[in-house]
Amino acid sequence: xxxxxxxxxxxxxxxxxxxxxxxxxxxxxxxxxxxxxxxxxxxxxxxxxxxxxxxxxxxxxxxxxxxxxxxxxxxxxxxxxxxxxxxxxxxxxxxxxxxxxxxxxxxxxxxxxxxxxxxxxxxxxxxxxxxxxxxxxxxxxxxxxxxxxxxxxxxxxxxxxxxxxxxxxxxxxxxxxxxxxxxxxxxxxxxxxxxxxxxxxxxxxxxxxxxxxxxxxxxxxxxxxxxxxxxxxxxxxxxxxxxxxxxxxxxxxxxxxxxxxxxxxxxxxxxxxxxxxxxxxxxxxxxxxxxxxxxxxxxxxxxxxxxxxxxxxxxxxxxxxxxxxxxxxxxxxxxxxxxxxxxxxxxxxxxxxxxxxxxxxxxxxxxxxxxxxxxxxxxxxxxxxxxxxxxxxxxxxxxxxxxx
Ligand code: NDP
Ligand code: HSE
Numbered sequence: 001x002x003x004x005x006x007x008x009x010x011x012x013x014x015x016x017x018x019x020x021x022x023x024x025x026x027x028x029x030x031x032x033x034x035x036x037x038x039x040x041x042x043x044x045x046x047x048x049x050x051x052x053x054x055x056x057x058x059x060x061x062x063x064x065x066x067x068x069x070x071x072x073x074x075x076x077x078x079x080x081x082x083x084x085x086x087x088x089x090x091x092x093x094x095x096x097x098x099x100x101x102x103x104x105x106x107x108x109x110x111x112x113x114x115x116x117x118x119x120x121x122x123x124x125x126x127x128x129x130x131x132x133x134x135x136x137x138x139x140x141x142x143x144x145x146x147x148x149x150x151x152x153x154x155x156x157x158x159x160x161x162x163x164x165x166x167x168x169x170x171x172x173x174x175x176x177x178x179x180x181x182x183x184x185x186x187x188x189x190x191x192x193x194x195x196x197x198x199x200x201x202x203x204x205x206x207x208x209x210x211x212x213x214x215x216x217x218x219x220x221x222x223x224x225x226x227x228x229x230x231x232x233x234x235x236x237x238x239x240x241x242x243x244x245x246x247x248x249x250x251x252x253x254x255x256x257x258x259x260x261x262x263x264x265x266x267x268x269x270x271x272x273x274x275x276x277x278x279x280x281x282x283x284x285x286x287x288x289x290x291x292x293x294x295x296x297x298x299x300x301x302x303x304x305x306x307x308x309x310x311x312x313x314x315x316x317x318x319x320x321x322x323x324x325x326x327x328x329x330x331x332x333x334x335x336x337x338x339x340x341x342x343x344x345x346x347x348x349x350x351x352x353x354x355x356x357x358x359x360x361x362x363x364x365x366x367x368x369x370x371x372x373x374x375x376x377x378x379x380x381x382x383x384x385x386x387x388x389x390x391x392x393x394x395x396x397x398x399x400x401x402x403x404x
Contacts, residue, residue, distance in 0.1 A: 002031065002313045005039040005062040007084060008075030009051060011182040012098050012125070013040065015302025016072055017051060020309070027306065031313035038068060041075075059084050063091055070312045072305060073097040076186060082106050089113045089121060094316070096308035098125035098301055101190075104199035104215045107206070111323035118319050122308035127200040128277045129155060130300030131293040132307075137207045138322050144283030146208040150246040151279035152272050153200040155296030156184045156191035157223050157243045161260075162273040165231050165240055171224075183275055183296040193222035194243060194258040201245035201256055204279070209254065211329035213247070219334045221259040230401060232368045233342070233376045239264050241401065242272070253332045261404040262342055335385035342378050343391075344398035349375040352396060359394045378403060 006013050020027060020035055028034040039062050040054045059080070062068055071088040073095055075081050081102050085095045089110060097103065103110075103123045114121040124134045128151070137146075152158050156178045163174040175192065178184050183191075190196045195215075202215035223243050234241050239262045247256035263270045268290055272278040277295025282288055294300035311320065345352055349365065356363055356377055363377035379387070391397055 001034045001036050002069050002316075003036055003038040003065075003067040004070040004072060004309060005041065005068050006037055006072045006074065007041045007059070007062075007081070008073070009040050009042040009044075009046065009055070010074070010076075011298050012074040012301045012305065013042070013072070014051075015298035016074060016305050016309075019299065019302045019306040023306075027310060031310045033313060035309060035313060038065070059087075063087055068093055069316055070094045070096065070309055072309060073099055073102075074305060075099070076101070078102055078105060085110055085121070086113065089117065089119065092117055092119060094120040094122070094312040096120075096122045096305055096312055098123070098305050100126035100196065100199045100203060104202045107203065108212050108324055108326040111321055112326070114321070115319045115323060118317055120312045120315060120319055120321060122312055122321065123203070124308050125301045125304035127153060127203055128279055128291065128293070129295040129297065130304050131277055131279065131291050131295065132304070133204065133279050133291050134207065136291070137204065141281070141283060141286065142322060144286045145249075146281055146283050147249040148246070148282040149201065149204050149208060149279065150244055150269070151201065151204070152242055152269055152277050153245045153279070153295070154191055154194075154197040154243060155275040155277060155294075156188065157194075157197070158272065158277065158295065159183060159275045160192070161223060161226065161241055161243065164226070164228065165234065166273075168228065168231070171226075178275075181275070182298050192224050194220040194245075195222075197243060197245040197258045201247055201258060205247040205254070205256055206324040206329070208247075208281075209249065209324075209329055211325050211327050213254075213256065213329050213331065217256075217331045219257040219259070223260055225399065226260055226401075227399070229344070229368070229371060230399065232371065233344070233366055234262060236366055236368055237262065237264075240270055242269060244269070244404065248337075254329055255332050255334050255337060257334050257337075259402055261402045263404050267404060335388070336383055338381050338383050340378050340381050340403040341387050342376060342401045342403050344374055344376050344400075346374050346396040346398050348373070355396075356394075359390050374398060
């Protein structure tokens, strides 16, 4: 029997307990041994819950128990999760986690410790919830040179944007719903300001490109400025608005960003709705591949964490992760990235169009019948830097969304 401990009995932690209870026999068969949850660490007690007899409040109980071979860290946050994970690894216990904030910040170091001790630090659930993406990048795609990753990597914001688009619902109302469903981070600012997607693209990029991509270096915009009016324009264009996290390698120069984009119907990411996530990859040999599935929530996430537990149980004395180097990958400024921009201009079309054309060059004009004090335009393709200069000099600009 393999004894494990779960740190944090919240949305994901209670899900891990449920997955391991529900699929106990098939998990034992696949792991090659029975998996038993011996302890659950949490700050609270859970009177009336069957888990109560396993609850401990002192991490040292877990650390000092030689029977514990695998620790599941699903508390979230950097501390004390970092200290607990590091101590567990140094004590020879494998760690499985869904904590992307910690993986993005300290993943390289924790993987290195695991490798030195021939154990594992696994984090499949850290990106894309229940979607297998870490494992493919770590094994199936290692012979390829990945030159693009573009993903819808945050379930909460995709859920919000989908409801705003399809049902005309209000931002705050949908956020509350996403929180109740257990999709959102403890501090939902991480979701709606794009920080969560930023950490995830940093992890995927580090893994794909083999060097540490610091999330602090990634240009990040969230969805808080997206309005009902933007959605109306998107509908007129037969497009949708998605928060994309992307990184690209162009001739050895890497850049990464997180920002809302307008996507047309032929885009593979267009139909990814609700809490679903998708990750589109391009490799120099592979060509295109896309991974799709439930991007957040208790059981999909717990399924990925429990899958890591099975893998850790199968490899108690062998490190299976191809880890990325702690050497920093320098990202280039996004200024040279080229695309078209959708802009909303305040004023009457007939009066303002000439000024817009003078500032931005030829544009495609869009109008929403009920928005008669403004109009929209799609610019020609230009670099981010060029757009920024032109926009800085233009007075009547209401908003901008990038066009993919
Ligand atoms: P929750 O807030 O629901 O659960 C965290 C649990 O850990 C809570 O029960 C909390 O207790 C407990 N906890 C916090 N600090 C400590 C501590 N110092 N000692 C013991 N227990 C502690 O979060 P989630 O389950 O939603 O998320 C957990 C992690 O998984 C996060 O890193 C999150 O980003 C990630 N994740 C979440 C997904 C989701 O869909 N929810 C999907 C993918 C990843 P208390 O409530 O009393 O503070
Ligand atoms: N808050 C995150 C999301 C959880 O909404 O995607 C999954 O990582």
